Amino acid sequence: MKTAQRLWPLALLVLVVIDIFGPLAFGATEPPLSLHHLEHAFLLLAGGVFGIAYVRRRPLSYGDPLWLFAVLGLxxxxxxxxxxxxxxxxxxxxxxxxxxxxxxxVVGWLGGYAAERYAPRLGLGWQLLVVVTGIITATGFGSPPPLA
Amino acid sequence: MAAPLVVRERVDLHAAEIGLTPRRLVGMTLAVGLTLIFLLGMAGGIMKAAQGNLIQLQPQTFYALLTLHGAGMISTVVLLTAIALWYVLQEQLGLKPEVLLFGVVAIVWGLLAAAVAVLIGGFGPAWTFLYPLPFLGTWPAWSTGLFFFGVLFVGIGFAVFCLDLMAGIIRTYGGVLNGLAWDTWIPALRRKDGKVAPPQVIAATMVAIDGLITVAAGSVLVIALLAHWFSPRFPIDPLWIKNLTYFFGHTIANLAIYVSAGVIYAVLPAYTGRTWHTNKVYALSWAISLIFVPWAWPHHLYMDFVQAPWLQIGGEASTYIATIPATVVTIFGSLLLVYRSRMRWRLGSTMFMAGILGWLVGGIAAMLDATIPFNEVLHNTLWVPAHFHTYLLGGVFLFVLGFASYFIGERPVEGPWLKSIEWCFFTGLVGFLLMFYAGGIEGVPRREAVQPAPGPILAEIATGFVVLLLIGLVAMLIEFWLRARSSAAVERERSA
Structure with a gap:
């Protein structure tokens, strides 16, 4: 169990690094727009996971509304x-x-961090926003009508 | 291991320094919100009078008023129900007034922006602002952008409320699953202190989660529209944006009802002297609503033949599944709470019980319209505004009035003045709604400045009822003001 707990952040980090630097290194082709939106959501989500994990490793003071406003701004x-x-x-x-x-x-990290600083486990709220936004944008943000 | 928490007191001190008490903030927001409701109701009355040929109104002015009335009413009702739920939960969840203040200011800014876009710019594609209409009208481009910024601000304000609510629930109950009272079903979730979330917290948790989902959809919608406004090269798929508009618009209007349910759970026991307990049935009903409420919007798009059939069927099924459980447990729960309780029938309790009736009637009318064979006949007729005016004006708004009456304090004895206000208000309300339903049955189209027969005669009669309704509302606001003044005087005497 403890090994798995140590391994998953590393596995996630490897995935993020491959996703970000892979196209630069190997010259991969651009995915379709909807997949690209989902890719952004994945990056935000992964950043959020690290941001939340970071807050949980250190003493925190919570309650300052500025953190909440930062979540919305991000x-x-x-x-x-x-x-x-x-x-x-x-x-x-x-x-x-x-x-x-x-x-x-980075935005995902900051969002997760800010949400957790406002209230422990509110990072889940941020992640929910990221997932829903990612799915909705993947259904057609920036896409022309099918027949156009 | 979780790190120790250090609670910061600076924020609380700051709130006390500027005199921002929960009571003052809620009182001020109620005053602003109820005044806005009256003004927007006047706009509705003017539209009815124009449709009934009692006054002359240019079509552009009519559609601008229609836009302001729709967008303004929804935003104001969301604001008022949100502050009511916030107030009944703030002590229990440790919510801070300055956070709510930010949310309130954002919504009021949004409303002001929309009002300027409509009243000065003449923006008038209705509150649904279906693409591409906002970009094709006679109004200037700035009014289109300003209106969308206004909607964005309203969304931000509601998001503040949802996130803060979620934070408070997590802080108090240890997680959203406990906030939903799933610990009544899953023993592993049970807390050591045995604390189970009360019904108002279950409702608040559902609203916070679905509210965030709705706000996420609304942000994508508004950012896409603003992007197209900045740069018309930004492509928009009309069906996609229509789905998103109703996902956001329908769900946020729908959530106002669920926010109100939380207020009922908290306030009605104060009148009946009984407690509203959480049990497995409540937890299950609200879990069903949590899952299905965001999926009901496709019932607005039955006439869009290119829409995927699974969405159409899913929309119909979700409407039934989302609505019935929470409504039934709330209505039965209220009746059981009141039955033989020797409840004090005061203005507040009357409004709550009448509101439950409006919720029920409006809900049934909504489900009828969401049933595909009925929708083939009723789609885009006056039946649509009939049902949402029933559950918003005859349901949610009555809960707001009930809360306002409870918040300010009831009179020990209610004289003929108060009874006549109630009669005037309810006669106006019921008559006005019946004219809408009659128009729907006759197939009179909605959202039209000029209606075919029998639209004008029904609108003419409805105008009379609107006048009664508004007189009743003004009298009620005067009553609230008088009560607030006398309770403030008592408060001053006490402190002296």
């Missing part, structure tokens, strides 16, 4: 990072694209 920021005007500029440049994906992990 949620909005994660959506704004997917706007075509932002994304379109970085999409064509592999290094910037990789940096933006790294940005998703």
């Amino acid at each position: 949620g909005t920021l994660s959506l704004l990072m997917m706007l075509p005007d932002v994304y379109g500029t970085v999409d064509a440049q592999p290094v910037l694209h990789t940096a933006l994906h790294l940005g998703f992990v």
Whole structure:
């Protein structure tokens, strides 16, 4: 059990590193838009897991509403990072694209951290927001009508 | 191992320094919210009078008022029910007024932005703002963007409420599963101190989870619309955005009812002198509502033939599955709580019981409309506003009035003045709703400035009932103001 507890963060980290730096190293092709949205959700979620785990390793003081407002701001920021005007500029440049994906992990980390700082286990609320937003964006955010 | 917690007191001190007590905050929000409801009701009355040819209104003005009335009413009702639930739970869950203040300010800002977009900009594609209508109207582009920013702020305000509620529930009960009282079913979840979440906390947990899901959908919706507003190159699939609009709009309106249920669980026992206990049936009913409420929205899209059939069928099934359990346990629970309890029939308790009736009637009318063979006849007729006015105005709003009456304090004896207010208000309410239902049965289309017969005559009669309703509401607000003043005077005397 303890080995599994030690291994899963490492396994998740390996997955995140492959996902972020894989295309840069191996020149993989761009996935379809809906899968790409899910990929962003995965990166946010993974970042959130690390953020939550980090807070649980140290003494915390909770209750400052600023942490709650940070959660909301970061949620909005994660959506704004997917706007075509932002994304379109970085999409064509592999290094910037990789940096933006790294940005998703950072935003996810901060979101999980901020939520846990407001109240222990509220990180689950952040993760719920990330998962739902990821699924919904994958169903059609930024996609034209099928017949267009 | 979990780290020790250090509770920070700075925030509480800060709240006390600026005089932000829960009572003052809730009282102020109630005053603002009820005034807004009255003003938005006036807008509704003006629309009815125009449809009944009693006054002349340009179609653009009518649709702008329709937009303001719809968006404003939903947002205000969400605000009022949220603060009512917050107030009854704040001590139990250790909720902080400054967090709620942020949520209230965000919603009020959102409402102001929407009001400016509509009243100055003339934005008028109705509160559903179905794509591509917001981008095709005669109104200026700034009003479109401002309106969407307003919706975003309302969503942020509601998210603050949901997240803070969730935090309080986790802090007090150890997790959301305990907040949902699943420990009544799963022994492994049981707490050592034997503490089980009361019914109002179960309702609050369900609202917090589904509220966050709804806000996530709303954020994607508004960001997509704002992106298209900034850059028309941003592609939008009309069916996708329509689904999302109703996912957000339907669910948030629906959640106002479930928020109100939490208020009923907390406040009705104060009138009956009995306690509302949690049991396995409650926990199961609310778990079903938790899962199915966010899946009921497709019943708004039955006429969209390109919609996937599984969504249409799922929408119909979810409507029934989501609505029945929580409604039945709440209604039966209320009746059992009142039966032979020698309840004090005061303004507050009357409003709560009448609201339960409105919830039931509006719910049945809603389920009828969500049943596909009925919807083939009733779709987009006045039956639709009939059902949602029944459960929002005749249900949720009555709970808000009931809460306001309880919050300010009941009169020991209710004289003829109060009885006449109630008669005036309820006669106006029932008559107004009946005209809507009659229009629905006759197939009069909704959301039209000019209606075919018998729409105008029904609207003319309805206008009279709206006037009665608004007179009753104003009288009730005066009653609340008088009571608040006298209780403040008593409070001052006590402290002197």
